[in-house]
Amino acid sequence: MSRQHAELAELAEPAEPAQPPTAGLASQSAIDREIERIQADEAASGLTRTQSRLDFAPYRSSLLRHPTKDLHHADPEGVELVAPVFGERDVDPLEADLTIQHDGEPIGERIRISGRIVDGDGRPVRRQLVEIWQANAAGRYIHKRDQHPAPIDPNFTGVGRTLTDDLGRYSFVTIKPGPYPWGNHRNAWRPAHVHFSLFGTEFTQRMITQMYFPSDPLFALDPILQSVTDPAARDRLVARYDHDRSEHEWLLGYTWDIVLTGSHATRMEQEGDDV
Numbered sequence: 001m002s003r004q005h006a007e008l009a010e011l012a013e014p015a016e017p018a019q020p021p022t023a024g025l026a027s028q029s030a031i032d033r034e035i036e037r038i039q040a041d042e043a044a045s046g047l048t049r050t051q052s053r054l055d056f057a058p059y060r061s062s063l064l065r066h067p068t069k070d071l072h073h074a075d076p077e078g079v080e081l082v083a084p085v086f087g088e089r090d091v092d093p094l095e096a097d098l099t100i101q102h103d104g105e106p107i108g109e110r111i112r113i114s115g116r117i118v119d120g121d122g123r124p125v126r127r128q129l130v131e132i133w134q135a136n137a138a139g140r141y142i143h144k145r146d147q148h149p150a151p152i153d154p155n156f157t158g159v160g161r162t163l164t165d166d167l168g169r170y171s172f173v174t175i176k177p178g179p180y181p182w183g184n185h186r187n188a189w190r191p192a193h194v195h196f197s198l199f200g201t202e203f204t205q206r207m208i209t210q211m212y213f214p215s216d217p218l219f220a221l222d223p224i225l226q227s228v229t230d231p232a233a234r235d236r237l238v239a240r241y242d243h244d245r246s247e248h249e250w251l252l253g254y255t256w257d258i259v260l261t262g263s264h265a266t267r268m269e270q271e272g273d274d275v
């Protein structure tokens with residue numbers, strides 16, 4: 001091989017890293033054992049959580065993603081002066097359909113996700129900004145930190161938003177996301193999920209959570225879902241397939257309600273414990 005060829009080959013094929021990217025990562029079975037141990041300990045102590053605890057070792061980055069110092073009390077009025085604002089006119093109804101944001105059709109299963117946002121007494125949370133973000137059908141996010149070799153869909157950005165109506169209802173049309181390989185441990189795949197953000201009435205009230213799809217084989221293997229140690233609270237994060245919402249030769253319907261408070265409150269992420 002000429003020197004020039006050798007240089008070209010080097011450009012085309014980066015040298016093997018000294019260590020494979022998975023070196024030092026725990027195996028799925030080690031993660032499973034750790035999850036099982038923590039959940040058994042919590043069950044034995046009569047403590048099962050509807051919310052994740054801040055440090056859940058099998059979910060590695062949970063250790064880094066929350067404040068370690070006391071929170072500062074923000075002056076709510078001061079925060080509002082610099083926080084984003086929006087009005088009803090800023091949110092276009094078309095933004096609730098993630099399949100029509102580009103010239104072409106995105107690839108994948110077209111779905112509708114609908115539900116209600118209610119308080120612990122079942123009262124509707126009205127005119128609420130609901131935002132979602134998700135991977136595409138191949139499990140790829142449009143984000144510089146997601147470089148895994150699944151295709152980006154030029155017709156799918158994976159971001160949408162809407163306002164709840166007077167009954168607290170929201171509805172999105174989107175594409176079912178694929179499982180996502182996230183590097184928490186070796187061969188770690190997140191179950192298909194959609195991230196939800198609720199704005200509240202002020203910036204300081206924003207709440208974030210995730211919705212999952214029924215019967216996903218990855219549930220038991222996912223440290224983020226399993227960090228909610230109460231099985232009933234985990235089940236509440238899973239949408240229900242709703243045939244009445246499916247549309248002939250068009251889409252599959254899922255229903256998922258979000259409860260803000262009370263004993264059946266939906267698990268919310270704490271101070272940035274997820275992305």
Ligand SMILES: O=C(O)c1ccc(O)c(O)c1
Binds near residue numbers: 061190274
């Ligand atoms: O914690 C993470 O790294 C992570 C990455 C991608 C996701 O979709 C997610 O829910 C979490």
